[in-house]
Amino acid sequence: MGRARLIAWLWLTALALALAWVLLHARVRNDMTSFMPRGATATQRLLMNELREGPVARLTIITLGGAEPGALAEESKRLAARLHASGHFVRVANGERLFDAAELERLFAYRYHLSPTVDAGRFGEESLRTALERRLRELASPVPTLDRPWLTRDPTAEMRAVLSAWRGEAQPRRFRGVWFDGEGERALLLAQTRAPGFDLDAQEAAQRAIRDAVDGKYVVGMSGPGVFAVDSRAIIRADTRRLGILAGVVAFFILLAGYRSARLVIIGALPLLSAVVAGIAAVTVLFGAIHGIVLAFGITVIGVAIDYPIHLFSHLNVDESVRRTLKQIWPTIRLGAITTAMGYLAMSGTDFPGLTQFATFAIAGLLSAAACTRWGLVGWLPERWAPRSRTTIAEGYARLPRPGRGWIGLTLALGVLALVYLMARDGSPWEDDIAALSPIPESVMAEERHLHAQLGVPDTNHVLIVQGTDAQAALEGSEALGTELDRLVARGVITRFDSPSRYLPSIATQRARQRSLPEPDRLRRDLARAQADMPFKEDAFAPFVAAIEAARALSPLTPADLEGTALGLRLRSTLLPVEDRWAALVTLSGVRDAAALDHFLARYRATGFSHLDLKRDTRLLMADFRRHGATRVLWGLAAIILVLLVGLRSANRALRVLLPGLLAVLLDVAILLLLGERLSLFHLVSLLLVIGIGIDYGLFFSREETDAGMRARTFHGLVVCVLSTVSVFGILATSRLPVLHGIGFTVTVGVAASFLAAMILARPPGVRPDRLDPEAG
Amino acid sequence: MTSGVRPEGFVVVHATVLLACLLNAWPVLSVSAAVEANLAQVMHGLSQVRSAEGRFTERRYLSILSEPLVLEGAVSYRAPDYVRKEYDDPESESYVVRGDKLTIELPDGRRRDLAIDEHPVLRAFVESYRGTLAGDLETLRRYFDLALSGSIDDWRLRLTPRLPELAQYLSAVVMQGSGARVWRVETLEASGDRSVMIIESPGG
Numbered sequence: 001m002g003r004a005r006l007i008a009w010l011w012l013t014a015l016a017l018a019l020a021w022v023l024l025h026a027r028v029r030n031d032m033t034s035f036m037p038r039g040a041t042a043t044q045r046l047l048m049n050e051l052r053e054g055p056v057a058r059l060t061i062i063t064l065g066g067a068e069p070g071a072l073a074e075e076s077k078r079l080a081a082r083l084h085a086s087g088h089f090v091r092v093a094n095g096e097r098l099f100d101a102a103e104l105e106r107l108f109a110y111r112y113h114l115s116p117t118v119d120a121g122r123f124g125e126e127s128l129r130t131a132l133e134r135r136l137r138e139l140a141s142p143v144p145t146l147d148r149p150w151l152t153r154d155p156t157a158e159m160r161a162v163l164s165a166w167r168g169e170a171q172p173r174r175f176r177g178v179w180f181d182g183e184g185e186r187a188l189l190l191a192q193t194r195a196p197g198f199d200l201d202a203q204e205a206a207q208r209a210i211r212d213a214v215d216g217k218y219v220v221g222m223s224g225p226g227v228f229a230v231d232s233r234a235i236i237r238a239d240t241r242r243l244g245i246l247a248g249v250v251a252f253f254i255l256l257a258g259y260r261s262a263r264l265v266i267i268g269a270l271p272l273l274s275a276v277v278a279g280i281a282a283v284t285v286l287f288g289a290i291h292g293i294v295l296a297f298g299i300t301v302i303g304v305a306i307d308y309p310i311h312l313f314s315h316l317n318v319d320e321s322v323r324r325t326l327k328q329i330w331p332t333i334r335l336g337a338i339t340t341a342m343g344y345l346a347m348s349g350t351d352f353p354g355l356t357q358f359a360t361f362a363i364a365g366l367l368s369a370a371a372c373t374r375w376g377l378v379g380w381l382p383e384r385w386a387p388r389s390r391t392t393i394a395e396g397y398a399r400l401p402r403p404g405r406g407w408i409g410l411t412l413a414l415g416v417l418a419l420v421y422l423m424a425r426d427g428s429p430w431e432d433d434i435a436a437l438s439p440i441p442e443s444v445m446a447e448e449r450h451l452h453a454q455l456g457v458p459d460t461n462h463v464l465i466v467q468g469t470d471a472q473a474a475l476e477g478s479e480a481l482g483t484e485l486d487r488l489v490a491r492g493v494i495t496r497f498d499s500p501s502r503y504l505p506s507i508a509t510q511r512a513r514q515r516s517l518p519e520p521d522r523l524r525r526d527l528a529r530a531q532a533d534m535p536f537k538e539d540a541f542a543p544f545v546a547a548i549e550a551a552r553a554l555s556p557l558t559p560a561d562l563e564g565t566a567l568g569l570r571l572r573s574t575l576l577p578v579e580d581r582w583a584a585l586v587t588l589s590g591v592r593d594a595a596a597l598d599h600f601l602a603r604y605r606a607t608g609f610s611h612l613d614l615k616r617d618t619r620l621l622m623a624d625f626r627r628h629g630a631t632r633v634l635w636g637l638a639a640i641i642l643v644l645l646v647g648l649r650s651a652n653r654a655l656r657v658l659l660p661g662l663l664a665v666l667l668d669v670a671i672l673l674l675l676g677e678r679l680s681l682f683h684l685v686s687l688l689l690v691i692g693i694g695i696d697y698g699l700f701f702s703r704e705e706t707d708a709g710m711r712a713r714t715f716h717g718l719v720v721c722v723l724s725t726v727s728v729f730g731i732l733a734t735s736r737l738p739v740l741h742g743i744g745f746t747v748t749v750g751v752a753a754s755f756l757a758a759m760i761l762a763r764p765p766g767v768r769p770d771r772l773d774p775e776a777g
Numbered sequence: 778m779t780s781g782v783r784p785e786g787f788v789v790v791h792a793t794v795l796l797a798c799l800l801n802a803w804p805v806l807s808v809s810a811a812v813e814a815n816l817a818q819v820m821h822g823l824s825q826v827r828s829a830e831g832r833f834t835e836r837r838y839l840s841i842l843s844e845p846l847v848l849e850g851a852v853s854y855r856a857p858d859y860v861r862k863e864y865d866d867p868e869s870e871s872y873v874v875r876g877d878k879l880t881i882e883l884p885d886g887r888r889r890d891l892a893i894d895e896h897p898v899l900r901a902f903v904e905s906y907r908g909t910l911a912g913d914l915e916t917l918r919r920y921f922d923l924a925l926s927g928s929i930d931d932w933r934l935r936l937t938p939r940l941p942e943l944a945q946y947l948s949a950v951v952m953q954g955s956g957a958r959v960w961r962v963e964t965l966e967a968s969g970d971r972s973v974m975i976i977e978s979p980g981g
Contacts, residue, residue: 069894139839140848142862142872143879143899144946149968152841174895177942540841 004323008379011372015270018277026280027289057197057225061451062210065186066219073176075218076187082213083191088206091192091569095172095179099566107567108150108159112517112551113510115158116165120516122156123523123548128530131156136534153543165502166567172454182454186221190455192569197226204230223448228440235439239735240296247728251306254727258720259313259387267380268309271372275305275365282364283357290361291354297682298361300743301689303728305369307696307721308333312373314717317386317709322378328710330374332699335647337370339640340692346636347685352625355632358685393719394712403760411760415663418670429669431678432622439737462588462597463612471559471575471582475506478575478584481609484600485586493597495590500575503567510556520549622680629684636688640695656702656764660757661694667757668750677742686743690750693725697754701762722755816914816925819932822957823912828855829958837972852976854910860903874903901943905936905950909959921950930955 064072064079076094083092099107112118121127135155138145147160172179172188179188191210195202203226214220255265279298283290311333315325341363348359431437435445466481468474479501488494501509518526523545531541559575562568574585586609591597601611644654665687672679700718705711729751732744830853837846850864863871871882879891879899893900901920908917917923920943921936934952938944946967953961962974 136846137869139837139842140846140864141870143881143902144966146898146946148946173892175892176894176897176900535842535844535846537841537843 002379005379007375008377011274011376012270015274015277015376018281019273022277022280022284026284028292028295029289058193058195060191060193060206060210060222060224060226061448061455062189062191063181063186063221063223063451064189064214064218065221067217069175069180069184069187072180072187072218073178075215076178076189079210079213080189083189083210086209086213088194088202088209089191090194091566092189093179093191094187094189095174096177103565103567107162108154109550109554110557111154111158111162112548113513113554113556114505115161115513116505117156117161118158118513118516122516123518123526125526125529128156128527132531132534132536136536152541153547155541155544166570179455181451188451188455193226197229200226200230200233203227223444223451228438228444228448232439236296236737239439239737239740243731243735243740247731250727250731251724254720254724255310258310258389258716258723260389261382261387264313264381267377268306268313270376270380271305271309271369272303274372274376275302275369278368279361279365283361286360287353287357291357294354294357294361297685297739297743298358298365300732300740301362301685302365302369304689304693304725305366306724307693308337308370308373309377310720310724311700311714311717312377312381314387314390314720315710315713316381317713318384322381322383326374326378332703333370333373335644336692336696336699337366338647339643339695340689341366342639342643343633343636343688343692346632346639347629347688349632349635352628355625355629387716390712390716393716397712397715403763407760411663411757415666415757418663418666421670422666422673425673429673429679430623430626431680432619432626436678437680437682437738462591464586464588464601464609465612466584466586466609467578468582468584471577472506472508474575474582474584475501475504476508477609478586479506479509481586481604484604485588488597488600491593491596493591493593493600494588495592497586497588498574499586500571500584503571503574504557504559504562507556507558514552514554514556517548517552520545523548626679626681626684629681633684633688637691640691644695653702653764656762657695657698659761660698660701660754661691663757663761664694664750664753665690667753668746671749672746677745680739680742682739682742683746686746687750689747690754693747693751694754694758697722697758698762701758702764704764718755718758722751725751815929815932816923816934818929819925819934819954820912820914822929823910823954823959824856826854826856826910826912826957828853829910830854831976831978833974833976835972835974837970839970840968854907857911857913858907860907860910874907879903897940898943898946901938901940902947906962909934909936909952 062079064075067075077096080092080094080096083089107114132155135151135157147154147157150159173182173184174180175184175187180186181188191206193203193206195206197203207222207227207230210222211220252265255268256262259265276299279302280290280295283294311329312326315329316322317325344359344362344366346359348356348363435442438445464481466474466477468477478499482497482499482501485494485497485499489496505513527541527545528538559568559571562571574587576583576585588597605611641654641658644657645651648654648657668687668690669679672683677683697718700714703710703714705714726748729744729747732740733748735741735744830851832851833849835846835848835850837848839846848864848866848869850862850866850869852860852862854860858874858876860874861871862873863869868884870884873880873882874893877893879893881889881891883889891899893903904913904916904920907913908920914923917936920939922939924935924937926933926935932954934954936950936952938947938949944967948965948967951961951963951965952959953963958978960976962976964972964974
């Protein structure tokens, strides 16, 4: 076995071991925290996570249609019961009673602690008379009130006040006791999964349970964060699989056409495989786990590693050994790989762990692909062999006129034109709305918002956070804030708000209410006076007097008492521990006067609550992310220039190498914006890739090759590179996924432009493509 | 309650009365069959009524009250689905049922609309009265078990709720009438409370 073969075997063994290690140890994470800036406070991160993955993120809205309302109402009740029994959900609501009879009876005992209408004057003679008059009128009404059975124990209807506060104002339309949409065509249910929103497998199982629980003759619809996440994953999987296979097949046939050797094509996949394994391994070792986005994006970007073996294969010829050929082109490949890696290195300095992970992946991948090309392939390649397709391509190249001043001028003019367009253009070119990157169509999202509004699901776009040292302190804070917010509601600034104290008042408030309850003797006296002229029996309300007496001794209800109850679940979604403190989440709905709200928030922020506007904050985060990225791209560019100057030791050649890539980026961005695309971080990183590839092209085109054969080989390699890259990324550009489409489109346009620009601008002056004999020399 | 009965309606009712007399004379006819036939006839008679109105006096006997509540007012009905009930007390609300909608007219002139299908109890409650006035046997049977007794000139129709949700509140509604006129409605609540409404025609 020759030395080259031995090294090749060693490489293969190392690759196999690394692959095995990666398969065993690499974990893919999907939470968003790695894409949040390090500067964010721990609380902010936890709350963002809670909001993304907490109770609101676990809500699924179910719609039932396809039958007449009566049948839908019945099916809604059956479905709710089945879903309850399935164990996938902690709460299924369809408009039927909120609590079961036992829980309701238990809470009924606490009505004087919980009712917002209880205060010092509530049980005086005057108030009691008013209440009794109301009750008498209700007794005379032909439509009975549903709380009639409670009348003698609760003549002031405190439980009604408690229940209506819990229910909130936003109530969907009802039919036969269950919720319907505004048109009365679909029954609505709200289900909260047991599993967190990011546990996609569990979410998928829960969604399957819903589908299985509905009779086939009904049309069932689902929406909600979990549903969208699962749908997105399905679309991403389907798209990446379909496009990945297609791109792989196309690339395979391009390489096959280029070299007419299946063996070579398979060998050519080795650097690519090495790059992916090295990338995952490096990120896993440094960060513990790899983020899903980093993995997908990294593999896409690392695809260009196929260029390295292509250059090598194209340069193989019958006159020299593989080692000699490799020695000739290696410096160029090395310089290309290092410059591109430098570009990504600049990315790693950001505050975003996600970007750092990505840079690590790309650098480790690129360098190991280059190394694999240098050391891992030689042993497998045929000696004294040349690709047959080279002659045709080389002859075509020979016929191309050497680009004269006219061509060069035209190319530069195009670049200047693009620059002028970019500078004169109005409006932000950036896409900072994260929703625009989602594969879920906007119509589906609009439907979701519509259903949310009907069901009164709190809007996570405005969340106020009140913190306290313990749960009670947080509750008290949210009560104080609630008093202020009540005024905003009264002024019509917002339509409603939801806060934990709405479900459970603080112990302090409960105690205050308790203290306002009258002593039995006084209550009996006032009650007797109040009902003096009314037809009520003298002792009709004895149970009420007894209930007040019992309530005076009843200790307040705490969050712990509600553990495992329907009310406890509701409370849990708005009152939660954050590290060693507690946070009350107050959500605002129906903001009608944003200016007045901002004014209010500015004034009260000083009193110790923070305001989270998820939509605004993610926008800021995206913008921050992208700004960081843009700065880093510029740093990367500077690093690239430096490496080129050092590596080439010629400012002139460095300029010729760099110019095509830069022009291509200008043209690329101009074309993207002209076509109405908005740029995101994914475009930015794609542009970095374009520069990298452009430099590779520049490096090869600018080689001082006096030998016509050599030039033909170089050109052959470049043609195979550009064809495979353009077709692979062109295929990605057809994706339904905005991210994949953006990357594919940017790289396709940029690489095509790079190639043409490099062909025109990068070639060394004074070298004429004479009559070529590719196999000579 | 005056009945705006069309001539052919009268003929039918008279024919029914004759037939009923004949049938009653038949000693060993299957009782259930006879009652069933009568129910159909009573309902048919009621369904011929286009409009009716009358004054009512309602007494509510409630366990927490030392004396019954006495309420007076007027009810009116227009086929097929309009019922209005208003009280003489100016501070009382009025209730109008039209189609699937219940409108509560507050004393200050404001109105509140409710879909009677919001809650199954509300629908059943409305249909017990309106369904009887309209002679809508199919609707009544959906919500109640029906038992008819007496003769066509003096019948009693007992409606027992079929929905458990309704049975929680309501034990039965007993309608009393003669021919195509309902003159007494007794509501028996599950709590033991009851109310009796006597309807008089303006002239009689």
